[in-house]
Amino acid sequence: MNTLPLSVCLIAHNEAARIRRCLDSVKPLASEIILVYNDCTDGTETIARDEYGAQIFEESWHGHRDQKNIALEKSTQPWTLCLDCDEELSPELVDQLRAFIEADDPAFNGASFPRKVWFLGRWMTHGDWYPDRSLRLIRTGKGRWAGSREHDRMDLEGTAKKLTADLHHYTNPTLNDQIEKINYFADIYLQRQLDAGKKWSLSHAILRPPWRFYRAYFLRRGFMDGFPGFYAAVLTSFATFVRHSRLYEYDTTPEVREKFKPRQ
Known part of the structure; x- marks a missing residue:
């Protein structure tokens, strides 16, 4: 052909x-x-x-x-x-x-x-x-x-x-690969928030993770994919929680402040 x-x-x-x-x-x-x-x-x-x-x-x-x-x-x-x-x-x-x-x-x-x-x-x-x-x-x-x-x-x-x-x-062939990506993207997300001058939000950390689970598992019918669908919804919720907790860690942990600094 x-x-x-x-x-x-x-x-x-x-x-x-x-x-x-x-x-x-x-x-x-x-x-x-x-x-x-x-x-x-x-x-x-x-x-x-x-x-x-x-x-x-x-x-x-x-x-x-x-x-x-x-x-x-x-x-x-x-x-x-x-x-x-x-x-x-x-x-x-x-x-x-x-x-x-x-x-x-x-x-x-x-x-x-x-x-x-x-x-x-x-x-x-x-x-x-x-x-x-x-x-x-x-x-x-x-x-x-x-x-x-x-x-x-x-x-x-x-x-x-x-x-x-x-x-x-065919992304992330194992669960370990999937979890490792959470930290990778959380680091990038933190740097982007710092560059934009964002402040940590308690409401985002509390409310966004359960919303992401509800949207993925119920509104978008993740339950139709069996246990993998449940796992994916939980993973997305947890990844969201990690991302929206990173600014709190930055504010309270000197080692993290040393590693991540706002870029001009």
Whole structure:
């Protein structure tokens, strides 16, 4: 089957265990694969270059948003698809992307699609984790990564079509991996609050965690995903509690104040 006028852009740090699944899924579509990598010690870049013909570029780490923009700027095809190494196109999404790009409707400068997470041995199809609609396909030059350094989003000039097929997401293969991310993102959230001059809020620390659980488990029907749905709702609630407690820790703990300081 012929490839399309499509560049696939990825960023990576030590993704050798997962990158083949991602690149296998885009191989039928992509005329160009671009990988921007940093500090790899497991041969990620070699796999991408030697097995899939990717163009590889080494960069120091600039944060998720800025690193993705570095990769995006290297695209040379009329369309660009931005993926993470722990994602893959479902067969249905491959078909829908092919039809969308071949149609080349001038009314659309991009396409979004739902992202479905594999967690604790099943696909999560309810709660806060689904549909998690993501805008990842753009006409080259019509979009750019924006948002905060840890929670990026694609800003598109023009309209995006909503596709229905799923992007598969194989994030955090173990519960330990999931929990470790809480601290990582809590650190970034604390720094962002300090930079914005925010003050600790008791009401946020008390009220937001139970609201996040209620929304995920009941309003968004996380209970339909069995115990993994319950665990995901509890985890989201706890992560929210940690984030909204960090300013209190900063105010009361000299070691934390030494490590984190407002940036001008």
